[in-house]
Amino acid sequence: MLGIYVTIPVACFRKGLAREYLETEVIPPPSTCYGFLLSLVGEQDRKRHIGCRITSAVLGEPQKSTVLRTMWRIKEYNGWQDESGKWYEFAESDLKRFREWLIQRIAAEISYQTIESRSHAIESLRWNQFLREWIDLGRPIPKSFSVDKELRKQINAWSQSYSEFKPMMGSGVNARPDFQELLTEVRIIIWLESSEELMKEKTLEIRVTYALKNPATIVRYGGLSLGESTHLVDEVKILSKIVENSFPKLEKTCRAFVVRDRGRYTLPVWVDHVGSAGTRYATGDLEVRDPFVPPSLVELPRICSNSGAN
Numbered sequence: 001m002l003g004i005y006v007t008i009p010v011a012c013f014r015k016g017l018a019r020e021y022l023e024t025e026v027i028p029p030p031s032t033c034y035g036f037l038l039s040l041v042g043e044q045d046r047k048r049h050i051g052c053r054i055t056s057a058v059l060g061e062p063q064k065s066t067v068l069r070t071m072w073r074i075k076e077y078n079g080w081q082d083e084s085g086k087w088y089e090f091a092e093s094d095l096k097r098f099r100e101w102l103i104q105r106i107a108a109e110i111s112y113q114t115i116e117s118r119s120h121a122i123e124s125l126r127w128n129q130f131l132r133e134w135i136d137l138g139r140p141i142p143k144s145f146s147v148d149k150e151l152r153k154q155i156n157a158w159s160q161s162y163s164e165f166k167p168m169m170g171s172g173v174n175a176r177p178d179f180q181e182l183l184t185e186v187r188i189i190i191w192l193e194s195s196e197e198l199m200k201e202k203t204l205e206i207r208v209t210y211a212l213k214n215p216a217t218i219v220r221y222g223g224l225s226l227g228e229s230t231h232l233v234d235e236v237k238i239l240s241k242i243v244e245n246s247f248p249k250l251e252k253t254c255r256a257f258v259v260r261d262r263g264r265y266t267l268p269v270w271v272d273h274v275g276s277a278g279t280r281y282a283t284g285d286l287e288v289r290d291p292f293v294p295p296s297l298v299e300l301p302r303i304c305s306n307s308g309a310n
Contacts, residue, residue, distance in 0.1 A: 001193045001294045002205050003239030004212075005250075006036075008186040011062075011231045016268060016279065022180040027058045027257055028226055029267035030282060030301040033190050040236065041207040042220035049204040051197040053300035056190050057256035059291060062183040069180055079166050080131060090165070094139060101142040102130055103155045111151060122154055127162040188226075189239060189254060191294050196302065212238055239292065254291040258299035259284045270305045280304060 013025040013032055028036070033054045038046060078095065080088045090098070110121045134140070147155075194203035211218050223232045257267060263284040272278030282301035289295070 001191060002208060003292075003294060004037075004190040004192065004208065005235075005237045005239050006188050006190060006226060007234040008188075008226050008231060009184065009234055011183050011186045011227045012180060013183070013227050014180075016271070022178060024064070024181040024183055025267065026062075026183075026286065027056045027188060027255070029269070030054045030056070030257075030303065031268040031271050032227055034269075034303050036224075036226045036233075037190070037192065037204060037208055039220060039222075039224055040218075041204070041211045042218045043207070047305065048199065049194070049197055050303055050305060051194075051199075052204050053193040053196065053297065053302050054190065055257050055295060055300050056188050057254040057289060057291060059187040059189065059251050059254050060185075062186045065182050065184065066179055067182055068177055080128075080164060081166065082128075082132065088135060095165070097139065097141060098131065098134055099156075099159060101134055101140065102159055103147055103152055104142050104145040105130060105133075106155050107145070107147045107151055111148065115150075118151065118154060122158045125158070127159065128164055131164075189256075189291055191256075191300060193294075193297060193300055195297075209238065212236065250291050252290070253288050255286045256289045256295060257284050257301070258287055258289075258295050259301055267301070269301045269303055278305070 011024075011028075012022070013028045015023045015025055033056050034049075034052070035046070037054070038044075038049070043049070078090050078092075080090070082088070106122065106125065110118055113121060192205050192208060194205035197203050222229065224236070225232050257265065259282055261283065265285060266281045266283050268279055269282045270278070270280040284299075284301065
């Protein structure tokens with residue numbers, strides 16, 4: 001079993017069900033620690049080390065504060081990317097204006113055709129060409145033009161099916177201010193055990209040990225964070241090295257998350273990032289422990305992507 005000492009100046013271990021008020025867990029869940037260790041060793045496949053057991057323990061009492069910050073959500077489909085890769089943003093008023101202009105534009109071309117041939121004519125049109133034309137014309141306001149109700153219905157259905165609008169994270173309509181809890185001066189210990197990994201060669205325990213001893217050999221992307229990507233870690237050390245060097249001086253006790261059948265805490269061991277049906281949890285308690293004595297194997301949550309997670 002491997003113990004890893006990590007410090008983070010500012011962190012948020014967001015609760016999975018938090019929405020308008022973004023609360024934080026006291027300690028990082030097993031799934032968060034697992035993602036952190038994968039990032040540490042430069043592993044991109046998050047299923048590579050399924051079966052390992054991970055938990056965390058918090059040292060001291062991190063200070064909790066609340067900030068008001070901008071949060072991005074995927075709410076409105078308000079962006080379009082042309083063939084050259086350039087993005088165009090549309091307000092809700094722009095979208096309504098374009099849809100009405102589109103209906104009038106197409107109706108002017110095919111309204112003279114028979115009802116039977118209209119459907120075939122509409123299906124042969126290219127939605128993005130009309131949007132490009134509308135942009136090049138300066139996003140004009142649609143003129144007063146009477147369109148047959150049945151034809152309007154046909155064009156609307158086609159437009160909705162072939163629309164290429166996409167959500168833009170940087171758009172104002174997808175941003176709103178929300179309160180978020182932050183922890184400062186966070187110091188934790190992560191316990192890692194790899195004997196039950198499905199892939200027996202080069203386990204996560206071996207790779208983490210190697211990465212901390214030979215950091216220059218690791219190829220990875222971006223900053224190393226624990227929790228949100230903006231919350232970078234300060235230091236990562238193997239716990240045994242801290243004992244040998246007697247630095248820093250750690251508390252005599254810590255609060256560790258350990259598996260219990262009737263525990264008061266439920267933390268994720270696997271997160272489904274598309275919806276939540278595939279998210280798996282472990283039930284346990286925060287117990288006061290000696291920071292240098294690891295939990296037993298059965299007390300460690302197991303990283304598992306199916307309902308058999310412990």
